[in-house]
Amino acid sequence: MIDLHTHHWRCGHARGELEAYVDAALARGLRTIGLSDHAPRFDLLDDAPAPGMHMPASDWEGYLQEASRLRDAFADRIAVRVGVEADQLADGSERYRRALDDGRLDYAIGSVHYVDGVHVYDRSKYAGGLEPEEAHAAYYLEVARAADSGLFDLLGHVDAVQVVGPTPRTEPEGAIRTMIAAIADADVAVEINTSGVHKRGAPFPNADLLQRLVRAEVPLALGSDAHDPHRVGDGFDAVIRDLAAAGVRSVVDVRRRERIPVPLEELVGTRSRGRSPTGR
Ligand SMILES: [Zn+2]
Ligand SMILES: [Zn+2]
Numbered sequence: 001m002i003d004l005h006t007h008h009w010r011c012g013h014a015r016g017e018l019e020a021y022v023d024a025a026l027a028r029g030l031r032t033i034g035l036s037d038h039a040p041r042f043d044l045l046d047d048a049p050a051p052g053m054h055m056p057a058s059d060w061e062g063y064l065q066e067a068s069r070l071r072d073a074f075a076d077r078i079a080v081r082v083g084v085e086a087d088q089l090a091d092g093s094e095r096y097r098r099a100l101d102d103g104r105l106d107y108a109i110g111s112v113h114y115v116d117g118v119h120v121y122d123r124s125k126y127a128g129g130l131e132p133e134e135a136h137a138a139y140y141l142e143v144a145r146a147a148d149s150g151l152f153d154l155l156g157h158v159d160a161v162q163v164v165g166p167t168p169r170t171e172p173e174g175a176i177r178t179m180i181a182a183i184a185d186a187d188v189a190v191e192i193n194t195s196g197v198h199k200r201g202a203p204f205p206n207a208d209l210l211q212r213l214v215r216a217e218v219p220l221a222l223g224s225d226a227h228d229p230h231r232v233g234d235g236f237d238a239v240i241r242d243l244a245a246a247g248v249r250s251v252v253d254v255r256r257r258e259r260i261p262v263p264l265e266e267l268v269g270t271r272s273r274g275r276s277p278t279g280r
Pocket of ligand 2 (some may be wrong): 042085111113156
């Protein structure tokens, strides 16, 4: 298995050292573990403008050094990728572009956490009478901008907006179409994020959206979004089965900003390899 989305203590809301995530991946028989903690808010000048949400800017260098050291130290046992989950921000920032252009990074996940400054899981946005269809459309269009930005290798939890708030009568079809077209045009991968299972009972993106992304031939990646080492590789067996049923043949790994397709059959069963005599 390949898990490209994990966090650790520096962001202020995840548990454990980076090495604990690598150890957990090894214990579960993963072939690749991606370290991808929340990037500092490079668009703002404060060191820690949102404590508990992102790593402080002053931690960035230490993060890259420690992650790179782990990549080297574990190289003969597991592929450790040095990544980051960065925010898609409407006003963008040249500082993001410069920071993400670091030769030590294997990849950057672009995620929409804020629309108009309000966090995706903050339901107060509905207090002023915002229609859920509008909120969902604004989110998908922001994901489309993340794709267009060219900053990211993967897009994170593309329909996380469905987690909180009222359910729209219908999903905003125009915005969804715009998002899928932008993703397909940008040649960026989309992650299947299994933290959705805990947040809303199914991975991000939902089955319908996944089917449409598959039809658009969008590359897919796997991420647990683990904020605790015990969640590394969480729920991947079920996802692999669903992907195979949806006709997906491969998912991607990313190394030094290059996507590497990995056939699904190379992943099936890897979690339990070595634990039972049948290898299943
Ligand atoms: Zn987080
Ligand atoms: Zn995220």
